[in-house]
Amino acid sequence: MFSICRPAPRVSDIRPVRIRKLMKSPFLRVLVTAVVFAATLTISSFAMPAEDDTNVKSSYVLGPNDQITVHALDAEEISDKPYRISAAGDVTFPMIGKIKAAGLTVEELESVLVNALQEFIRQPKVSVVVSEFRSQPVSVIGAVTNPGVLQLQGNKTVVEILSMVGGVRNDAGSSIKITRKREWGLLPLPDAKLDVSGQFSTAEIKLKDVLGARSPEQNILIRPNDVISVSRNEIVYVLGAVKRAGGFPMAERDTLSVLQALSLAEGLDRTASPKNAKILRMTPGATKRSELPVNLEQIFSGKAEDVPLLQDDILFVPDSKEKRAILRTLEALASLGTTAGAGIIISGAR
Template sequence: MKIILTFAMVIGSASAQTLVQPVRPVPGANQDYLLGSDDQLKIWALGFEDELKDKTIRVEPSGDIDLPAIGRVKAAGLTTAQLEAELSERMKRVVRQPQVSVEIADYGSQPVSVLGAINQGGIQQLKGRRTLAEVLSSAGGIRPDAGPTIRITREMDMGPIPLSNAVTDPSGRYSTAEVKVADILGARTPAENILIRPHDVIAIAPGDSISVIGAVQKPGPFPMNTRSNVTVLEALAMAGGYGPQPQPQNAKILRLTPGSPDRKEIAVDLRKITAGKSEDVTLRANDILLVPTSMPKRAAVKVGEAALAAAVGFAVWHGF
């Protein structure tokens, strides 16, 4: 009889351990993450399995969650472990030995905007402590056509940005600072890889570009990246060289004129430049190099219009 009772106690203990085993936390969840409004929670509690099964509990704008038999509980500002302890304390009124597990099903309380020359721009959730480099990485990384600087804007409620070049706007509501893309990507200045705060706006302006259209192999826009200038021969190389039936002696640079919607035409003889009989010409940002073609006029017009539209559209968008 003693053996049977002992065996029953062992089985009962094992069953109890299986019953109260907490739900596993979300992989990679930050244990120091402070809950906030719009976070989505999965809560398991012994004695409340049916009431909480398949339910996602949203942290309300007030910071509270509303649970059956317990009522409203303040969740904002607590970690999941702290919320578990608070819920366990509340449940002692109805359960002798409460067992509670809280996991984050989805993040929603710490949005950050990542804009501009980024592969997956939009709203990112911080999910705890994240540096600038980590946020940029989670947004797919910086595009090759990015400009040289990253601008960070922060609400002053979160405190000023801890960088020496940070300035406060005239309204006193925002702090703004810039860091160099190269410094972040190359980890040259660790102090500039600051912690990002909720509601920060990170903007990476696209860099300057030039375009090559007409009788070339790969017409289109080409980012200048960190280069201060590009020559016509370098631009021609970017475009893969000449295409069918080129007229290099009649090439033109189409350059924006300040205060005018029209572009100024600058004649360049690529044939002489290639032969070393004329000096190479430096292009400016947003210049368009046009290499005419000797193909029939109708076909040339169609190709030229399509290439010019693409180049101008790219240049306009890069006025970001």
């Protein structure tokens, strides 16, 4: 018997065939893809740190008291260390020395550091992250859920800032007042004006117009050190012999009339003395409220004009002693089963 001897196959002949066969395996394809993806993340992690924000890099302007962290390849002396920007706006780095950081965006500071490191490193790669924002405060006060001081991170509008404090409360009024330092220019709003000192500009916008997108031009960009004040709802009070005493919001109205306030209070009580009602009003500089008599009977009959109420006014409707006495008498009679003439008795009381 003769056997035919075949030459052993060369490695170069076998490898492509085996690789092609192996690559047909779904499991291997997934494994290779995962390895490549992981390698890509590892390579790119230096250039784009996870905590970095592209919008912040391009728009946030660094200032005093901001804290930054620098990631620099082949520059261990300055890399992965926190640096606080001084009150003068400077940062001192090992190797490089002092650099003016205030007034630069994060991207601009990265370019400055790259240029400074070229003296020591070929093709330096630098990434800067703002680890603490402290130089661009915005104060939000008034009828908001979480009033306080925020730090601007990039460009933010009025609506975005209100969202960051949890929105407005149920007792929010109709207007938002914005105060801005003059160094940022006059507020870009129609009624903007300088205050008495000339150092600040102020303006008001309508809350519903901004939140409801009725006037998008009023949803302006907020600048560092702006103060946003959301007004509280103006309220008038109706007390005394009414069916539902309490405070009632004026909403967007400048005034609320006596008849409107009584309507909100669900009308007069049976024992009310309408001709002896009065408005209690606090005037500027006074220590107690002044009394303005109001004859509701004449207003009801059209013999007198309706009276406007102002913010914090109190409409007080007193009891009629005669009516209360008659009512007690009627209640006593009713307990005895006698109600004849009750209507005549109570209608004669004033």
